[in-house]
Amino acid sequence: MGFGLRKKALANIASRMSIEKGSGKEAPITQIYGEDVFNLKAMKDYLPKPVYKKLIATIKNGTSVDPQIADDVANAMKGWAINKGASHYTHWFQPLTGSTAEKHDSFIEPDYEGGVMMDFSGKSLIKGEPDASSFPSGGIRATFEARGYTAWDPTSPAFIKRSSTGAVLCIPTAFCSYRGEALDKKTPLLRSIQAISTQAKRVLACLGEDSEGRVVPTLGPEQEYFLVDRELYLARPDLVQTGRTLFGNVPPKNQQMEDHYFGAIKERILDFMTEVDETLWTLGIPAKTRHNEVAPAQFELAPIYEELNLAVDHNMIVMEVLRQTAHRHGLVCLLHEKPFAGVNGSGKHNNWSLVSPDGKNLLEPGNSPHDNAVFLTFLCAIIRAVDRHADILRASVAYAGNEHRLGANEAPPAIISIFLGDQLTDIIEQIEKGDAKSARSGGAMHIGVDALPELPRDATDRNRTSPFAFTGNKFEFRAAGSNQSCSGPNIVLNTIVAESLDEIATELEKCPAAKRLETLQKILQKIVKQHNRIIFNGDNYTAEWQKEAARRGLPNVKSTKESLKVLIASETAKLFDKYKVLSNVELHSRYEVYLESFTKTIIIEGKVALDIVKTIIVPTVIEQIRQLAGTLRELQDLKMKKGCSPIGAKLDKATGLFEEMSHSLEKLEKALSSHSTDKIIDEMSALRSSVDKLELEVDDSLWPLPKYSELLFIY
Numbered sequence: 001m002g003f004g005l006r007k008k009a010l011a012n013i014a015s016r017m018s019i020e021k022g023s024g025k026e027a028p029i030t031q032i033y034g035e036d037v038f039n040l041k042a043m044k045d046y047l048p049k050p051v052y053k054k055l056i057a058t059i060k061n062g063t064s065v066d067p068q069i070a071d072d073v074a075n076a077m078k079g080w081a082i083n084k085g086a087s088h089y090t091h092w093f094q095p096l097t098g099s100t101a102e103k104h105d106s107f108i109e110p111d112y113e114g115g116v117m118m119d120f121s122g123k124s125l126i127k128g129e130p131d132a133s134s135f136p137s138g139g140i141r142a143t144f145e146a147r148g149y150t151a152w153d154p155t156s157p158a159f160i161k162r163s164s165t166g167a168v169l170c171i172p173t174a175f176c177s178y179r180g181e182a183l184d185k186k187t188p189l190l191r192s193i194q195a196i197s198t199q200a201k202r203v204l205a206c207l208g209e210d211s212e213g214r215v216v217p218t219l220g221p222e223q224e225y226f227l228v229d230r231e232l233y234l235a236r237p238d239l240v241q242t243g244r245t246l247f248g249n250v251p252p253k254n255q256q257m258e259d260h261y262f263g264a265i266k267e268r269i270l271d272f273m274t275e276v277d278e279t280l281w282t283l284g285i286p287a288k289t290r291h292n293e294v295a296p297a298q299f300e301l302a303p304i305y306e307e308l309n310l311a312v313d314h315n316m317i318v319m320e321v322l323r324q325t326a327h328r329h330g331l332v333c334l335l336h337e338k339p340f341a342g343v344n345g346s347g348k349h350n351n352w353s354l355v356s357p358d359g360k361n362l363l364e365p366g367n368s369p370h371d372n373a374v375f376l377t378f379l380c381a382i383i384r385a386v387d388r389h390a391d392i393l394r395a396s397v398a399y400a401g402n403e404h405r406l407g408a409n410e411a412p413p414a415i416i417s418i419f420l421g422d423q424l425t426d427i428i429e430q431i432e433k434g435d436a437k438s439a440r441s442g443g444a445m446h447i448g449v450d451a452l453p454e455l456p457r458d459a460t461d462r463n464r465t466s467p468f469a470f471t472g473n474k475f476e477f478r479a480a481g482s483n484q485s486c487s488g489p490n491i492v493l494n495t496i497v498a499e500s501l502d503e504i505a506t507e508l509e510k511c512p513a514a515k516r517l518e519t520l521q522k523i524l525q526k527i528v529k530q531h532n533r534i535i536f537n538g539d540n541y542t543a544e545w546q547k548e549a550a551r552r553g554l555p556n557v558k559s560t561k562e563s564l565k566v567l568i569a570s571e572t573a574k575l576f577d578k579y580k581v582l583s584n585v586e587l588h589s590r591y592e593v594y595l596e597s598f599t600k601t602i603i604i605e606g607k608v609a610l611d612i613v614k615t616i617i618v619p620t621v622i623e624q625i626r627q628l629a630g631t632l633r634e635l636q637d638l639k640m641k642k643g644c645s646p647i648g649a650k651l652d653k654a655t656g657l658f659e660e661m662s663h664s665l666e667k668l669e670k671a672l673s674s675h676s677t678d679k680i681i682d683e684m685s686a687l688r689s690s691v692d693k694l695e696l697e698v699d700d701s702l703w704p705l706p707k708y709s710e711l712l713f714i715y
C-alpha cells in the first residue's frame with residue numbers, strides 16, 4: 001500500500017473527465033414509472049379477468065392466496081418477466097442479517113429433444129426451499145434441519161432486477177423454518193400489521209366507524225448516506241472491511257461553515273442521483289426528495305410514503321440501488337451510521353402513521369369533534385405504548401453501527417421521549433384536567449364534544465432533537481440507523497400500539513354506545529395522567545434532559561448489549577405472544593442473532609484496526625523515524641547545532657507517539673484474545689488516539705491512508 005495508492009487515487013480523480021452526457025433515459029417519467037414492476041396494470045394485461053379479481057382481493061385484504069390461481073399467476077408473471085428480458089426468477093427475502101437474500105433459478109426446463117422450454121409453476125411461485133443452513137437463526141434451526149422455506153407475499157409486487165447483461169424476476173417472500181417459525185424480518189412485520197389493523201378496527205368500530213377493509217400503517221423512510229470516491233475508498237482497508245473509518249482526524253474545514261446542507265449539488269453527485277431516481281421510478285418506488293445533508297459528502301433521499309410492508313421492501317431496494325449506482329459512477333455509497341468520527345452520522349427517519357379503510361389518516365387532527373375523538377384516541381394510545389415500552393423501542397435500534405450515533409449530540413439520545421409541540425401538549429393537558437362536568441372555558445377538553453383549535457402544522461418549531469416527534473400528521477421515529485431494515489422498529493411500534501388500542505377497545509366495548517364518549521374521556525384522561533412523563537418538548541441533547549429524564553424514571557440504556565436484554569424479558573414475550581407477532585422462541589433467536597452480530601462486528605473492527613496499524617501505520621512511522629534520525633545524524637556530523645534541536649524535538653515526538661501506539665497495539669491484541677467487546681472497544685479507541693496524533697505529525701507524503709479532508713471533499 002504506502003503513499004503510492006493514496007497518491008495515485010488523488011491523481012486519477014484530478015484527471016478524470018466528468019461522466020458522459022446523454023446517459024439519462026429518453027422516455028418521460030410517467031411512462032417509465034413502474035415499468036419493471038408486476039403491478040396492477042401488468043396484472044390486468046397478463047391475467048385472465050377472474051384470476052385478476054381474486055388476486056386483487058387477496059392483495060387488498062391481506063388474505064392468503066387461493067392455490068387454484070397460483071398456476072395462472074405464475075404463468076402470467078413468467079410471460080411478463082420474459083418480455084422484460086428476465087432469464088431467472090428468485091424468491092427475494094430478508095433474513096435476520098438485515099440485508100436481502102436471493103437465489104436465482106433460471107426458467108429453463110429441458111424439452112428432452114435437445115432444447116428447452118421456459119417454465120414457472122404456481123408451486124414455484126408460492127413456495128421456495130432455499131438451503132437455510134447458513135442464515136442466522138439464533139438456534140431455531142438445528143443443523144440437521146437445515147431447510148427453511150420462502151412463501152410468496154402477494155402484498156408486495158414482484159419486480160425486475162437488472163444488471164448490464166441480464167434481468168431477474170424478484171418475488172418478495174417471507175422466510176420461515178419448517179415448523180413455521182419466522183427466520184426473517186418480513187414475517188413478524190406482516191403479523192404486526194395484522195395485529196394493529198385488528199385492534200385499530202375495534203377502536204374505530206367503538207367510535208362508530210366500521211367500514212370494510214383494513215387499517216394499515218404507512219411509512220415514509222428518509223434515507224441518509226455518504227458518497228466517497230471509489231479510488232480513495234479502496235486505499236482505506238477500514239472502509240472496505242467495516243464500512244467505517246477506524247482512524248482519521250476531522251479536517252480544519254468540516255461542517256462548521258454550514259455550506260453543504262441544501263447547498264448546490266455537485267454535477268458528479270447529481271448525475272448519480274439522477275440515475276438513482278430513474279432506476280427507482282422504473283421499480284415503482286416514489287423517490288421524491290434529494291438533497292445535500294449536514295455533513296460534507298452526506299446526502300438524503302426521501303420517497304413519498306406508502307403502505308408499511310411495501311415501504312419496507314422499497315427501502316431495502318433503495319439501499320441496494322444506491323450502492324450499485326454509486327459503483328457505476330466510480331463512487332461508493334456508505335450506509336454506515338457513523339463512517340467518520342467527529343462528523344455527523346446517518347440515520348433513517350421512520351415517518352409512521354395509520355390509514356383507515358376509507359383512506360383517512362388517523363393521525364391527522366381534524367376539525368370536527370368526531371375526528372378529534374378519533375385523533376386524540378390514537379394519539380393517547382401511542383403515548384401510552386411508547387412510554388410503557390420505550391425499552392423495546394430502544395432495543396429495535398440497538399446494533400453496533402448505531403451505537404456511535406445515539407446520544408452523540410447529533411442524533412436522538414438513547415432516552416426515548418415524545419415531542420408533541422406546544423399546542424398539542426396544551427390539549428393533552430386539557431384532557432388531563434377535563435372531566436364530564438368541567439367547562440371548555442376552564443381549559444378542559446371534552447372528547448367528541450369540543451373541536452380542536454386549529455393546529456398550525458409547521459408553525460411549531462420542529463424539534464430536531466427528539467427521538468419520537470409528532471410532525472403534524474404522523475410520528476417520526478428518528479433513532480433508526482441508516483443501514484438498518486425498517487422492519488424492526490415498525491414491528492415494535494405496531495405491536496405496542498396494538499396492545500394500547502386493544503385495551504381502549506376492550507373498555508369501550510364493555511359500555512353501552514350512549515356512554516362511550518364519557519368513558520373514552522376517562523380512559524384518555526387516565527392515560528395522560530399515567531404516561532405524560534414521556535412527553536418532552538425541549539432540547540434532547542442537553543445534560544439537563546439527561547437528569548430530568550432520570551428524575552422521571554425514563555430508561556436511558558446506552559449500550560447495545562444492555563438494550564437487547566429486553567428481548568428476552570418475560571413481559572416482552574407475553575406482549576409479542578399475545579398479538580401473535582413473535583413467539584418466545586423467535587424472540588430468543590433474535591436476541592441471540594443480534595447479540596452475536598454485535599460481538600462479531602466489534603471483533604472484526606478490532607482485528608482490522610490491529611492489521612492496519614501493524615502492516616501500514618507502523619512501517620510508515622518507522623520510515624519517518626528513520627528519515628528524521630538520518631537527518632539528525634547528518635546535522636550532528638556537520639556540527640549544525642541549530643538544526644539539531646527542532647529535528648531532535650520532532651524525532652522525540654515521533655518516537656514518543658510510536659511507543660504509545662505500540663503499547664496500545666499490544667493491549668488491543670490482548671483484548672482481542674479475551675473476546676471482551678468492552679475491552680476491544682476501549683483499546684481500539686486508545687489505539688486510534690495515538691494513530692490520529694501521528695497522522696498530524698508524519699510527513700504528508702509518507703501518510704498512506706486517504707485523509708478525511710480527501711474522503712469528504714474530493715470528487
Ligand code: ADP
Binds near residue numbers: 221302354471
Ligand atoms: P421532513 O420531515 O423532512 O420535513 P416531510 O414532512 O415532507 O419531510 O416528510 C418526510 C417523510 O414523511 C416523507 O417520506 C413523507 O412521504 C412521509 N410522510 C408524510 N405523511 C406521512 C404519513 N401519513 N405516513 C407516513 N409517512 C408520511
Ligand code: MG
Binds near residue numbers: 222349476
Ligand atoms: Mg424528517
